[in-house]
Amino acid sequence: MILINSSPKDTMRVFKPFSRFNVPVGIGILASVLEREKIKVKVIDEQVEDNTFELVTEYVRGMSKPYIFGFSVLTASFKRAIVVSKRLKELYPDSIILFGGIHPTAVPEDVLAHKHIDFVFRGEAEIVLPQLYACLKERRDFVHIEGVSYRLGGQIIHNKSAAIVEDLDGLPPFPYHFFSSEKYDLGAIVGSRGCPHQCIFCSNRITTKKKYRYRSAECITEEIELLYYKYNKRHILFLDDNLLVNKERVYFLLDEMRKRKLEDKLNFTFQARGDSVDYDLLKSLYTAGFKNISFGLETASERMMKIIKKGETVKQCKEAVSMAKEIGFHISGVFIYGFPDETHDERMDCIKFSKNFKLDMVRFNNATPYPGTELYEIAKNENRLNIQGLYENFNSVSAMIENPFKKIPFSYVPLGNSEKEIRNDILFSLLAFYCDFDRIRMLFSKSDATKRWFNPGSGIKEKFRKIPALFYLAMVLLIKFSSLFFDVLLKRNTSISIAEFFSILTGGWKKSEGK
Numbered sequence: 001m002i003l004i005n006s007s008p009k010d011t012m013r014v015f016k017p018f019s020r021f022n023v024p025v026g027i028g029i030l031a032s033v034l035e036r037e038k039i040k041v042k043v044i045d046e047q048v049e050d051n052t053f054e055l056v057t058e059y060v061r062g063m064s065k066p067y068i069f070g071f072s073v074l075t076a077s078f079k080r081a082i083v084v085s086k087r088l089k090e091l092y093p094d095s096i097i098l099f100g101g102i103h104p105t106a107v108p109e110d111v112l113a114h115k116h117i118d119f120v121f122r123g124e125a126e127i128v129l130p131q132l133y134a135c136l137k138e139r140r141d142f143v144h145i146e147g148v149s150y151r152l153g154g155q156i157i158h159n160k161s162a163a164i165v166e167d168l169d170g171l172p173p174f175p176y177h178f179f180s181s182e183k184y185d186l187g188a189i190v191g192s193r194g195c196p197h198q199c200i201f202c203s204n205r206i207t208t209k210k211k212y213r214y215r216s217a218e219c220i221t222e223e224i225e226l227l228y229y230k231y232n233k234r235h236i237l238f239l240d241d242n243l244l245v246n247k248e249r250v251y252f253l254l255d256e257m258r259k260r261k262l263e264d265k266l267n268f269t270f271q272a273r274g275d276s277v278d279y280d281l282l283k284s285l286y287t288a289g290f291k292n293i294s295f296g297l298e299t300a301s302e303r304m305m306k307i308i309k310k311g312e313t314v315k316q317c318k319e320a321v322s323m324a325k326e327i328g329f330h331i332s333g334v335f336i337y338g339f340p341d342e343t344h345d346e347r348m349d350c351i352k353f354s355k356n357f358k359l360d361m362v363r364f365n366n367a368t369p370y371p372g373t374e375l376y377e378i379a380k381n382e383n384r385l386n387i388q389g390l391y392e393n394f395n396s397v398s399a400m401i402e403n404p405f406k407k408i409p410f411s412y413v414p415l416g417n418s419e420k421e422i423r424n425d426i427l428f429s430l431l432a433f434y435c436d437f438d439r440i441r442m443l444f445s446k447s448d449a450t451k452r453w454f455n456p457g458s459g460i461k462e463k464f465r466k467i468p469a470l471f472y473l474a475m476v477l478l479i480k481f482s483s484l485f486f487d488v489l490l491k492r493n494t495s496i497s498i499a500e501f502f503s504i505l506t507g508g509w510k511k512s513e514g515k
Contacts, residue, residue, distance in 0.1 A: 001039060001070060001133060002063075003027045003030060003042070003070045004044045005027045005046060006046055006071055006081035007046040008079065009080075014476045018455050021183055022188045023184055028175055029171060032171070032173065034130060039133060042059040045179070066137075067096070070098040071084075071101075073100070073103045075102065075370050075394045079392050085099070085114075085117060098119045100121030101121075103370075104120045105372065106206050108158065123209075124164055126165050128147050145159060146163065147161055164208065165193070168213055168215045168219075173226070174190075176231060188239055189224065192212065193208045194209055196210055197309075197311045199298075200308050201336065201367060201374075203370035203372055203373050217253040235266065236266055236268050244277060245276065250281065263287070263289050271295075274313075274316040274318075274319070274321070282323055282327050292331075293332070295334070300349035307341060314353075318357065330361075332360060333361070333362045335363070336364075337422050337425055339367050339375075340378055342414060342417065344495035348425070356510075361442070365397055366396060366426060368411050370394065375412070384414065395408055398410070403476070404476060404483065420494070421495050424495075425496070427480055431484065456470070
């Protein structure tokens with residue numbers, strides 16, 4: 001079986017030369033499950049491979065027919081997956097095409113509307129994929145296989161939904177040996193699945209559901225040891241949506257790391273919510289090597305927190321950031337602009353938050369209504385859902401990465417706002433935050449935390465090779481910010497007033513607020 005991680009080549013546009021890729025954990029775990037079942041499996045990750053069809057030609061030589069191609073598909077990669085799978089069906093007419101992942105789980109009928117696609121997996125596929133493989137190879141009936149959708153007699157059939165994987169420790173170890181490219185940052189671990197919260201914009205729980213499950217401390221530390229001793233990794237990113245959902249579990253993990261003398265050897269990055277931290281927990285994490293924390297802040301408005309059903313408050317986020325800063329964490333944050341009923345002033349409060357609390361790195365994303373989320377339904381009900389082609393404009397960082405002369409249309413613009421206004425607010429926020437020598441210097445430092453977001457190169461030769469790309473990026477940003485200046489100072493067709501522009505850019509608002 002050949003598993004393909006679909007990825008369009010222009011996902012990060014002008015930032016692509018400065019991107020570093022995590023291993024595709026979903027497809028990697030599926031590969032390990034198939035390997036354990038003695039099923040011959042190959043992996044093609046289009047994040048790092050440019051020759052998909054040549055690799056397929058090489059790999060099928062050692063496989064029996066019918067060839068089975070399994071695609072892992074996000075919304076942003078849907079078009080690429082359709083293009084590649086259709087071509088494979090033309091090259092190998094008797095092959096079987098399977099689509100799985102977040103996007104097919106959310107909209108299986110839309111996927112199966114493409115006649116060359118034979119099956120869709122809905123949800124987590126670790127249990128059912130080997131079962132379906134055996135049925136297809138042995139030409140047996142598959143109507144009992146849970147979580148599978150397919151066409152039968154002109155109709156789309158959805159088999160009973162598959163159960164989630166309860167015992168994550170029962171899955172085989174992650175197969176890092178499948179991912180040898182130097183373009184990867186192998187230092188990544190998934191310690192848990194699921195999230196108990198109700199955020200209207202989150203698509204992850206479409207496959208993992210709301211039930212939170214986690215791997216044991218022993219299982220995780222064994223993987224840390226593997227990365228440290230075999231792959232020489234010194235920095236590891238936890239890909240958990242929120243590492244701190246279960247605090248007792250975290251303390252077990254820290255205890256196990258101390259037993260194995262790992263706490264002083266590595267540096268860790270993790271994601272958390274403001275309502276999930278306390279001082280003692282943060283201090284224990286920091287002492288054990290967890291030096292970098294990323295908060296999904298989303299907004300600086302208590303009103304918006306309720307609208308997006310975040311389940312926490314801005315006050316809690318501020319307290320969490322303050323505690324983390326006091327302890328010494330490198331802090332990253334993510335804000336999202338363009339939620340329903342959001343105002344310009346509420347977006348400007350996000351800049352003030354990021355500067356007041358001295359965050360180290362910040363992203364300002366545009367709200368994207370991914371299929372299967374409540375935001376998708378809101379956008380559709382408001383008649384504001386904008387799908388271009390095969391979801392080609394569903395990109396949450398489009399305002400930053402797009403070509404200034406070929407903009408990516410937003411997939412959603414809330415009532416009372418315009419796309420231009422939100423795009424300018426994002427650009428202004430980035431300018432206001434990063435117009436700082438220390439932050440620019442940090443982007444080009446050797447910090448592993450910053451390289452997760454922006455990788456300028458790890459050595460002199462690599463940095464030198466990236467000079468042309470860096471020059472091009474600088475020119476693109478100059479054009480973007482020049483356009484912003486023109487809109488604010490001359491054209492005056494944006495919500496950002498001249499006074500607000502200079503006040504926020506220079507931090508002058510602090511004086512007016514008595515800070």
